[in-house]
Amino acid sequence: MSQFDVVVVGSGISGGWAAKELCERGLKVLLLERGRHVEHGAGYITEHKPSWDFKFRGQGERQRYLNEYPVQSQCWAFDDTTSHFFVNDKEHPYQTSATSPFVWIRGYHLGGRSLTWGRVSLRLSDLDFEANKKDGHGTDWPIRYQDIASWYDRVERFIGVSGEKLGLPHLPDGIFQPPMQLNCAELHLKEAIESHFPNRHLNMARVANLTEPLNHRAACHYCGPCQRGCSAGAYFSSLSSTLPAARATGNLTVRTDCIVERVLYDPRSGRATGVHVIDALSRKREKLTARVIFLCASTLGSTQILLNSRSESFPKGLGNHSGALGHYLMDHAMVNAGFGIMPGFEDKFDRGYRPQSHYIPRFRNLSGDAEHHDFVRGYGYQGNGSRMGWQRGATSPGFGSEFKASLRKPGPWMVTLGGMGECLPYADNKVWLDENRTDRWGIPQLNIQFSWHANEIRMAADMATQAGEMLKAAGLTNIMTGSRIEHGGLAIHEMGTARMGNDPATSVLNGHNRCHDVANLFVTDGSAMASTACQNPSLTYMALTARAANYAADLMQAGQL
Helix, strand or coil, rough: CCEEEEEECCHHHCCCCCCHHHHCCCEEEEEEEECECCCCCCCCCCCCHHHCCCCCCCCHHHHHHHHCCHHHHCCCCCCCCCCHCCCCCCCCCCCCCCCCCCCCCCCECCCCCHHHHCECCCCHHHHHHHHHHHHHCCCCCCCCHHHHHHHHHHHHHHCCCEECCEECCCCCCCCCCCCCCCHHHHHHHHHHHHCCCCCCCCCCECCCCCCCCCEEEECCCCCCCCCCCCCCCCEEEEHHHHHHCCCCCCCCCEEECCCEEEEEEECCCEEEEEEEECCCCCCEEEEEEEEEEEEECCHHHHHHEEEEECCCCCCCCCCCCCCCCCCCCCCCHHHHHHHECCCCCCCCCCCCCCCCCEEEECCCCCCCCCCCCCCCCCEEEEEEEHHHHEEHHCCCCCCCCCHHCCCCCCCEEEEEEEEEEEEEECCEEEEEEEEEEECCCEEEEEECCCCCCCCHHHHHHHHHHHHHHHHHCCCCCEEEECCCCCCCCCCCCEEECEEEEECCCCCECCCCCCCCCCCCEEEEEEEHHCCCCCCCCCHHHHEEEEEEEEHHHHHCCCCCC
């Protein structure tokens, strides 16, 4: 008999939630993390280290970035203060197109990307869950909002989300702590937008940053560098929240530096029996058994494991009788849509470093009757208002002591609007194993093929147009707009590749994140998503994971799994 009831692969946002829920149901859980151990607090080695204590004042060594971090250094959260939370690309290669690259941002350590995520926490609605069925793009979601609403509640109560209730059916309200505050520039922008565009709303983004203490965690004190880790626990991470809760039950065992090569499958029982792992340091291989397997290794990580779990029963990857595994890769279409200078307010300046931005929820194609004919689905905006600093000197004309002195004073207020648009699921956006290239442990590398299609390109053009109109309505000057979509992966919202669906012939997972083909295998990270919506997805990953874990626990305790 196995020592463990459940093996959970991955320790990030989804893996932490799986461990917490399963442990709290009395199950013995083995949590596997392929990266190194990080201790909450003590592991945040640069948390408040000043820039002048870094060799290059925190700006980094250009040649080192080019040699070791050419992919990771494209992430907004990467610099010399956080490079230890990102993989070395030279040591962890993958394959992608040179002309249309997919940027795979990764962090291999306990807690994963929950230490460096952006923390925007938004619910999906039935506008999103019904979209595939209504417009014919993608397979129908096997769930609707009502199926997951109470799990959103459960997650928000535990992680702490600060935000404002808006009463918008397409962006459901949740259980919120008081929101952070908009600054003077954003309040002016809000007033102008809402007076000129009655169906558009600007509010403070809903974020997993505390504005009030919660359990053992302190409220945010606006120190700024969240991506370095927060020893106060003022933002949600698995290290600060879910893993301590799981450990408190006495049911959790954690192994780090433990790479899952594949899931083991018994054709006689039709069940997964465990996982085959490699010690990252000694390279020793072994089999670990359990009654149930939860894959939470991230969208591409879990899919790589499934594709590599081949057998006579599943020659194209475990759970892949449908052929859908590896296909329908998605990411949000991210666009620097608008920028402008806001006159006035020169007597005002921010205090502290607010850790999040303002948000304008989706306003396109809400009625379901193709009201905007250039594209289907929609987008939202994330941005901020702030005073320009000395860096403006890099693009401003000037020379000499007077010019330098002027840069010591705050510059004008500026406003940015970044578009975040829905990406449709396309079969040709896919990943597969490269049999000719392996990593240093002998595991086939992933090959990633991804491109934006006509719908996203037309959507991005509208993002730029509408951003310009809103900034103009607010009286901004020096307005610049753009419609270029960032490379796939840079939103760090990769989804799909093991999607949920009602039909086992066209999907990998059912409505409880359970593999159609393997009854004791669950996948609850972003790979399960059947569409992206335009909202940041991590809150949905957590809610789906909590729901799936409790469903699995019910079946196990009833002797049905």
